[in-house]
Amino acid sequence: MNELYVMGMITNRGIRNKMIPFFKENHIHVTLSTMGVGTANSAILDYLGMEATEKTIYFAFVTMETWKSFKKELYSKMKIDIAGRGIAFLIPMSSIGGKKALQYITMEQEVVVEEESTLKDTEYELLITIANGGHIETVMDAARSAHAPGGTVIHAKGTGMEHAKRFLGISLAEEKEMIFIVVRSKHKNEIMRAIMEQAGTGSPAGGIIFSLPVTATAGLRMLEEED
Structure with a gap:
C-alpha cells in the first residue's frame, strides 16, 4: 500500500474549533486529536509569532491526492504560512488490518492499493492501534500473546464515529x-x-490497527538482544 499516509498536524489550540469542520470540508472524516505542549523558549516563540506553547495534535488518514488539495486549502483558507499557525507532515503507511478498516478511515477518498510498503526492507515497524477508551489492557494482552514488547498510550478524541456502523458494523466511542x-x-x-482477533472491530475494544515503517532505532534492548 503506497498511496495512503498518516497526516500529522500541530496547531495552536486557539484554532481547534475551526479545524474539525475544515478537515470534513476536505473529505477527511476520521481524525484523532490530543493536547500537547511546545518546548520552544520565549525568544523562538517571539520569532515564530506564537502566543503560547499549548498545542493540539491531529492525526488523520489521507491519500496523496487528498493531501495535494488539502495542502492548498491550508495555505489559502487556514493561512498556515503565517508564523505560528501550525505545521503539517506526512508519514507513509505500510499496512492496515482489514479492508473494512481501510474503507472506514478513508471514506470519500479514493485509495490505490499497490505494494505493501512505501519504504522497503525496514527492520522495524511502528504498530498503532486505535481503540475505544478503557481497553488499553485488552490491546496489550493481545499484543503480548504474540510476544510483542511494551507499548505507549496516548489518549485522544476521534471524529467520524457516526460512520463506524456503516463500515465496521459496530459503534465506536x-x-x-x-x-x-x-x-x-x-x-x-x-x-x-x-x-x-482479540481486540479488533468485532470486540468491545473496537480496535483498528495499522503500521508505519521505522528507519532507525536506539535503546530497544530486548528487541536487539534477539540477535
Missing part, C-alpha cells in the same frame, strides 16, 4: 486510546493478527 508498539518487521503480521 469518541474517547479513544492510541497504543504505539515498535516491533520487528518479521513479527508484525503475527502481532497485528493477534490484536485484530
